[in-house]
Amino acid sequence: MSSVLQPLHPIGIGSLATNLVPWLSAQRYSRIVVLVDEHTAEFCWPYLLHALPQAKAWPLIVVPSGELNKNLRTCQTIWADLFEAELDRKSLLINLGGGVIGDMGGFCAATYKRGIDFVQIPTTLLSATDAAIGGKLGIDFLNLKNAIGVFQQPAAVFIDTFFLNTLPDRELRSGFAEVIKHALIGDPILWQYLQGIENLRAADWNYILPRSIAVKSGIVEQDPHEQGLRAVLNYGHTIGHAIESHWLESPSPLTHGEAIAWGMLLESALALYKGNILQQTLQPEVLTPFLERFYTFPVLDVQSVATLWALMQQDKKNSNGRVRITLPGESATTMRVIEPEEHDFLSLF
Numbered sequence: 204m205s206s207v208l209q210p211l212h213p214i215g216i217g218s219l220a221t222n223l224v225p226w227l228s229a230q231r232y233s234r235i236v237v238l239v240d241e242h243t244a245e246f247c248w249p250y251l252l253h254a255l256p257q258a259k260a261w262p263l264i265v266v267p268s269g270e271l272n273k274n275l276r277t278c279q280t281i282w283a284d285l286f287e288a289e290l291d292r293k294s295l296l297i298n299l300g301g302g303v304i305g306d307m308g309g310f311c312a313a314t315y316k317r318g319i320d321f322v323q324i325p326t327t328l329l330s331a332t333d334a335a336i337g338g339k340l341g342i343d344f345l346n347l348k349n350a351i352g353v354f355q356q357p358a359a360v361f362i363d364t365f366f367l368n369t370l371p372d373r374e375l376r377s378g379f380a381e382v383i384k385h386a387l388i389g390d391p392i393l394w395q396y397l398q399g400i401e402n403l404r405a406a407d408w409n410y411i412l413p414r415s416i417a418v419k420s421g422i423v424e425q426d427p428h429e430q431g432l433r434a435v436l437n438y439g440h441t442i443g444h445a446i447e448s449h450w451l452e453s454p455s456p457l458t459h460g461e462a463i464a465w466g467m468l469l470e471s472a473l474a475l476y477k478g479n480i481l482q483q484t485l486q487p488e489v490l491t492p493f494l495e496r497f498y499t500f501p502v503l504d505v506q507s508v509a510t511l512w513a514l515m516q517q518d519k520k521n522s523n524g525r526v527r528i529t530l531p532g533e534s535a536t537t538m539r540v541i542e543p544e545e546h547d548f549l550s551l552f
């Protein structure tokens with residue numbers, strides 16, 4: 204299996220037939236269950252069945268798609284189905300889907316009978332490069348994203364770029380923001396490659412994904428429980444999450460990646476305003492034209508800017524009541540922390 208990371212969990216990048224099938228036959232699972240949403244049931248399950256015809260005999264749990272269903276109610280139906288399938292502790296749950304299925308299915312597996320193994324088969328670009336890697340699992344609660352969850356590494360992750368073919372363009376663009384983030388954090392060669400991309404459908408994902416994942420997995424390996432360096436993966440996310448929440452109530456919500464792309468731009472501008480010396484790739488005059496190839500950034504009115512600052516103050520990564528923003532440092536996989544004041548943020552607009 205082509206693996207970019209062994210110690211944390213194996214990551215196979217290539218066809219499922221080449222990677223998943225031999226891995227599974229080397230394991231001794233008593234039972235296997237697959238979790239999908241209605242889209243991955245339609246677009247991804249038939250491909251898995253083709254690679255692994257014996258999967259036809261396994262129970263399939265189908266839950267409704269989308270972030271709105273990443274909650275305790277859906278978990279209850281998943282846990283109930285796991286009991287109905289009589290899974291013992293030597294069983295395996297395969298999560299076939301995007302980040303919602305991976306985070307929620309992983310959480311259900313990690314807590315069912317105090318934990319059974321699970322495998323992530325990410326089917327979106329965002330989950331292949333980010334959500335499926337690193338063992339953060341959870342669900343939303345009381346309108347708070349990922350408020351309840353655990354850290355637990357999957358038994359393995361299998362990435363097959365075939366799944367990207369059916370992914371809507373906007374979802375592809377959303378995941379691409381995390382690929383850009385990984386390149387900026389730790390892979391100048393990947394960054395160079397990305398500069399040549401005009402059309403995401405024509406990009407070579409089999410080249411991009413191993414490099415992008417290697418940045419994330421390398422950082423997670425050094426700091427699995429986010430006590431230090433892992434925070435650099437939040438680049439773009441302090442402002443980006445505020446943007447995402449603010450737009451959630453608008454008639455045209457932004458995807459996660461659209462908000463994060465904008466967040467990276469604003470966080471770089473803020474760091475520069477605060478007098479930091481940034482890597483050349485983080486300079487707004489380099490970053491802006493590249494990001495604008497793929498994303499449009501709406502104009503913000505005064506009221507929205509004030510709302511964003513209020514939302515940033517609620518960010519769970521803050522400490523001692525101060526807004527904390529982490530950006531890539533001066534060399535690869537190092538980080539820089541800034542603590543802007545309200546007037547710094549307002550000065551950007």
Ligand SMILES: NC(=O)c1ccc[n+]([C@@H]2O[C@H](COP(=O)([O-])OP(=O)(O)OC[C@H]3O[C@@H](n4cnc5c(N)ncnc54)[C@H](O)[C@@H]3O)[C@@H](O)[C@H]2O)c1
Nearest residue numbers: 242246268301302303326327329330333334339366369370
């Ligand atoms: N655990 C982590 O470290 C981590 C990191 C980043 C994001 N996340 C989480 O990931 C989630 C977002 O993930 P996402 O963007 O993959 O969203 P998602 O799982 O909602 O998938 C997006 C949409 O694409 C559909 N879909 C999935 N694969 C498809 C395919 N191959 N073809 C056609 N349609 C397909 C899904 O059904 C869904 O409608 C959020 O809940 C976020 O909190 C977690």
Ligand SMILES: [Zn+2]
Nearest residue numbers: 381440459463
């Ligand atoms: Zn993200």
